[in-house]
Amino acid sequence: xxxxxxxxxxxxxxxxxxxxxxxxxxxxxxxxxxxxxxxxxxxxxxxxxxxxxxxxxxxxxxxxxxxxxxxxxxxxxxxxxxxxxxxxxxxxxxxxxxxxxxxxxxxxxxxxxxxxxxxxxxxxxxxxxxxxxxxxxxxxxxxxxxxxxxxxxxxxxxxxxxxxxxxxxxxxxxxxxxxxxxxxxxxxxxxxxxxxxxxxxxxxxxxxxxxxxxxxxxxxxxxxxxxxxxxxxxxx
Numbered sequence: 001x002x003x004x005x006x007x008x009x010x011x012x013x014x015x016x017x018x019x020x021x022x023x024x025x026x027x028x029x030x031x032x033x034x035x036x037x038x039x040x041x042x043x044x045x046x047x048x049x050x051x052x053x054x055x056x057x058x059x060x061x062x063x064x065x066x067x068x069x070x071x072x073x074x075x076x077x078x079x080x081x082x083x084x085x086x087x088x089x090x091x092x093x094x095x096x097x098x099x100x101x102x103x104x105x106x107x108x109x110x111x112x113x114x115x116x117x118x119x120x121x122x123x124x125x126x127x128x129x130x131x132x133x134x135x136x137x138x139x140x141x142x143x144x145x146x147x148x149x150x151x152x153x154x155x156x157x158x159x160x161x162x163x164x165x166x167x168x169x170x171x172x173x174x175x176x177x178x179x180x181x182x183x184x185x186x187x188x189x190x191x192x193x194x195x196x197x198x199x200x201x202x203x204x205x206x207x208x209x210x211x212x213x214x215x216x217x218x219x220x221x222x223x224x225x226x227x228x229x230x231x232x233x234x235x236x
Contacts, residue, residue: 007070008168008200009035009058014067014077016053016223026054028223031067031168034169040195041202042214050223051204058202059092059171060084072168089117093162093170097177101146101153107133108142111161132160136190152183159190163199170194172203176210177194188213229230 014031017024017045028050035041043051056062057069059087060076063084070078076087101110110131115125133139136156146154162170172191174185188210195201203214212231219227 005036005038007034008037008039008072009033010068010070011058012068013102014057014064016057016062019063020067024170024219026223028057028064031070031225032226033218034201035202037168037200037214038195038198039200040192040214042217043202043204043212043220044206044208044211044217049220051220053223054066054220055067055171055173055202055204059094060088065168071232090165091112091168093165093167095155095158095162095172095175097174099151099158099178101154103146106142107138107144107149107157108147110157111164112148114161114165126165128145128166132164133157135163135194136160150183151179152186155179155183155187156190157185159194163194169200169202172201174204174206176205176207178191184210194233 010031011031014028015026016028017026031054043054045051053062055182060079062078063079067077068075071087072091076084079087102113106112108129111129112125115128120128130139133142136159138153138156138160141149141153146157149157170191175187175191179187191201191214192202201214205211213232217229218225219229
């Protein structure tokens with residue numbers, strides 16, 4: 001039987017160095033981090049502190065320069081690009097600041113896309129897409145195009161796309177960054193509701209108001225974890 005509180009992510013001594021014109025930029029240094037299934041984590045800190053770099057490595061969009069990273073019990077720090085892509089498509093759901101919806105695809109088609117890449121059957125795709133859109137309150141817009149939606153609605157569709165493959169974890173990179181305060185609050189409440197229903201969420205934000213929606217906050221500064229806080233999340 002699977003332990004619902006098992007460790008999903010573990011990082012030990014992770015670092016990331018970028019090399020340009022013989023200059024070394026240390027984006028991350030000695031990151032030690034553990035995330036358990038069902039947790040809601042926010043990664044906070046000022047601009048340029050390494051938040052998005054850390055999320056990119058957590059989400060297998062990039063690989064660390066050094067250190068160990070284990071995802072759901074498997075070492076993933078030194079995988080090839082194709083291996084990272086395969087695991088990412090099956091295990092991780094991404095929510096981006098810019099929504100990243102495809103303009104000439106309908107809401108339904110945008111949400112369906114990850115399942116198409118997986119080779120999921122048509123009948124199963126239809127069921128999963130409908131369910132994902134219902135979870136975010138957008139089932140009534142499935143034939144609309146992104147240009148016909150508000151920013152808040154587009155981000156809800158992006159959340160549905162992240163959910164549709166039943167990922168192990170949702171990775172959200174500044175999910176409210178392109179939204180006004182009203183729509184930003186609505187998206188944060190949606191993520192909170194998903195967490196209450198069992199989702200594991202890891203979110204990057206520079207806004208302390210939104211960091212407080214999480215049950216645990218990792219504070220980064222100059223590529224290092226300088227503090228970790230745990231408290232009752234907003235609305236708990």
